[in-house]
Amino acid sequence: MQRRLSAPDIDFDAIRGELGVDANYGQDALTEAENAVDRHAADRIDRTDIPLVTIDPPGSMDLDQAVCLRADDDDIVVDYAIADVAALIEPEGALDSESRRRGATIYFPDRSVPLHPRVLSEGRGSLLPDVERAAVLWTMRVSGAGEVVEVSVARARVRSRARLDYAGVAADAAAGRLHPSIVDLPRFGELRRRTALARGAIELDLPDQEVVRSPSDGPWTLQIAPRTPADMWNSQVSLMTGMCAGTIMADAGIGLLRTLPPAPADAVEQLRATAAALRVPWPDGATPGEFLAGLPQDAPSTLALMSHAGTLMRGAGYKVLDAGEPELTHDEMVHAAIGGIYAHVTAPLRRLGDRFATEVCLSVSAGRPVPDWVVRALPTLPKILRSADSLGSSADRESIDLTESVVLAGRVGERFDAVVLSAGTDKRPAKIFVTEPPVIAACSGTPDAAVRLPVVLAAADPDTRSVEFAPA
Structure with a gap:
């Protein structure tokens, strides 16, 4: 008989095992990571003068991005440094091969399994404060109307001045004490959000469940992931950079785009x-x-x-731009939820495709041919990235399902307050959101959408990681 779990001792190893996620990179790849050197050290411009800062969740060590903004009359100039992972990995070597097998960092509540060994992703490649790092520096000038009017990208040496987190930045903004490097971040974020909505971008603000552990190794619990204005402001920097990268690659006819077809x-x-x-x-x-x-x-x-x-945002994928492939139409290249052409380039420590897309942008911007190792890799990337996205979603969903079932296992028969997210039918159960603990689950019967509904917990089984409610 399988031992019943309790909230303090939830173990996510079983999910990692089922999904085939492990931290064994192989000795050759690990040796390359431990001995990584900057292959482009001689080509870098020195931009250690820019007072960059990172903004990440507390405790993060894989720091991909560092930012600095400054006002110039009505314009805002954004310097955005991205970890130059490609410079630290030998093309088509053992570490490159291992990262292509993985595709992305996979996150679990207790720990992540990184795309690259931690010695690189949390050490030599990370934009940690007060150390010089190899980076790809994007510099973008944004007009008072919120449009990008100038963009450049180049390899640089940078040095972050501080490691900040979202809650701290939001609190500092409210208190009027923002770090000097990001004083203009709130104005920039709101400006870019307005322009995004005007061009047809879509943001879904649904409850985002998060599995967290109580202090001092207490029980695992569920909460709604905190969202602060700083999350949105910072995301607008990344989105803008991705749109600049997508435009560079689309104009050149080579690269890797993140796409979403227009809503039917x-x-x-x-x-x-x-x-x-x-x-x-x-x-x-x-x-x-x-x-x-x-x-x-x-x-x-x-x-x-x-x-x-959510029905407006189906069909997300990756499209390769290549001279040997049929030319894509604008609708085939666009990411409808962002409202423009877009590419992933801002998280190369955590996503495989960013490294290759960035290399295309650097080559095109410098007027050089795209390296052969990048050209060879591009057609293989969409399949790898789709698989990694699916694996990441499964890890997230299975972890939440397990935690929901363990937290609720002893409460069968109790009443809860819920909101019906989607109506039930004879063939499909309703989907409900229980506010405390925050659970999204199936509910029997045929309740209408958008009503508050008292429900009873009908089943919670950690063995099958399933939870079901019924109208009270």
């Missing part, structure tokens, strides 16, 4: 119909993104509409 007209109409059924007005002329962004927070109708809006 019938999906938009169904969202409109759902809004009408819930008596939520849709302002004249508002795009789906503007409509969703204007909804009141925490209203049951908002949660239901955000959940329904």
